[in-house]
Amino acid sequence: MISAADLVIPRFHDVLGDVMAHGHTHYWLHGGRGSTKSSFISLCIVLLVISQPKANAVVVRRFGNTLRDSVYQQILWAISSLGLEGYFRARLSPMEITYLPTGQKIVFRGADDPLKLKGVKFTKGYAAVVWFEELDQFDGIEAVRSILNSLRRGGDDFWIFYSYNPPRTMWSWVNVECLDRTRRADTFVRRSSYLDVVDEHPEWLGAPFIDEAEYLRDVNETAWRWEYLGEITGTGGNVLDNVIDESLSLHRIRNFERTRNGVDWGWFPDPWRFVRCAWEPAARRLLIFEEHSANKKTPAETGQMLVNAMTFSDEEGEEPYYHDELVWADNTPDGKQQVAVYRRDFGIRIRPSRKARMRKLSYEWLAGLREIVIDPVRCPLTFEEFILKEYLRDRDSTWIDEIPDGNDHSIDAVRYAMMDDILRG
Known part of the structure; x- marks a missing residue:
């Protein structure tokens, strides 16, 4: 028996429990490289599909040509890690993964093709789960809302995941939006870094990744804090940095x-x-x-x-x-x-x-x-x-x-x- 908790760093254990209990609608996960936030979300999506009979999932990136080598492979990894390969069928054209016992689907779309997004339909259930990967690449929160307005129909319960590495400047729309999200009762915000992984599972990252991170830490701590810790280090123009x-x-x-x-x-x-x-x-x-x-x-x-x-x-x-x-x-x-x-x-x-x-x-x-x-x-x-x-x-x-x-x-x-x-x- 494979436990999902064993595939998740302790930093995300409470988030996993909240997702499965539907404690929030929006899950805003940001952090540095190697923080396993994308792996965590892919596990959540697979678990939600098999536990919620009417739940289908839509995975969205800004550009459609980035789907196959990123989020598509990430979902396949989650299925394999959970030992569920025999229950899913994967296709590339159209790019989708089907849960065979019920026909529920996980589909992949690029925001650069709005017609394909608006045309997402399911024969069983509705788009209960949506994942925006590399959120900072989208054209602003209005573009994200527009996509959600097209997808969130036909059901009452939704799980919306957002993942990204924060841009350096606090003025970036995604960083400003994150401030607002921390005040919303319907949103769970969590930041993570590779250090959360190193503490428990350094083998998940490998020695070369850790060595590269520590090297940057020694030669340029500000760059390390931004790239690997996911901190908003600023562009050097902050009036009040205290x-x-x-x-x-x-x-x-x-x-x-x-x-x-x-x-x-x-x-x-x-x-x-x-x-x-x-x-x-x-x-x-x-x-x-x-x-x-x-x-x-x-x-x-x-x-x-x-x-x-x-x-x-x-x-x-x-x-x-x-x-x-x-x-x-x-x-x-x-x-x-x-x-x-x-x-x-x-x-x-x-x-x-x-x-x-x-x-x-x-x-x-x-x-x-x-x-x-x-x-x-x-x-x-x-x-x-x-x-x-x-x-x-x-x-x-x-x-x-x-x-x-x-x-x-x-x-x-x-x-x-x-x-x-x-x-x-």
Whole structure:
């Protein structure tokens, strides 16, 4: 008897259990070379086909001419490793694998031939399982959604797998989408690397692969981290490369001694944004733990949002009350009316922050901190802005000392909140 768990590294054991229990719809697996994520997904697909009588699978790559030597062979490996060769029949034209006891199929398609994708039909069941291999090669999440809209019909339960090696730059659409996926309840995100394989099954990779990886580690650690660990190392143009994602407990938040509050005005499409953070000057550490965002909200509505955010208890079980903390805001002409409403109707202590020639200085101050700790669950929009901010490039794609405006509403709110500290520094 062959156990599927014996063919999977421990890093994927809980993922395998989740897949078979249908704990999620989307499985977002990314990592470096040799992380066995593709092998794992191919095993999952075979197991789902034989355990779900109505499940067929569609395996998609960006280009159809890459299917035969990659995902097609990968599925055949999974069938063989599970000892199920006698239960499947493989064909190349059309490229498909049939589960003989029921007639269920695993078909392979390239996204460069949309007619073949739209024409996928099954005599038994529906396309319950879809695998996007080398996801970063697709033309964006809209293209992926379009394919899913064509395939996800005729059933209620779906398993969608995504696998890729992350591009270097955080600006890549697939890296940005991954940030959003970590916040979605229907998605399981897991990163893996060859080190997860070496710990338990180095023979799966072989000595030449491991030697090559370790050589690159010695001569170019940044390249090794990207290529073999699947880390997003950036292109060297990040404005703020001192950002750390960390879960901040409510107990820790309640015990911050120096809290700071900032507002960036907005209506639409630019949002109104309120951010709360804490400052630890001895450690030169900024911690961002709360954010609120809104579009097309009046000053009365955003003022109430701010009051609600500042109304909390100091200890568990105590009555919440409004904390009369100072709030710093963007000093704009249209912001003066909003400041007046905040002060008159809500009693909020709010002041306009100094702006003249302060933008570059405040960015340099943030970049010079030892750590900017952001809770990505409590502050997903802020975390995304901080790690995505890059310098401009010139026509030759050379970095220049200029920070582009836009997509920085949380950053601006933080800059206003910390402006007094920046000036003291």
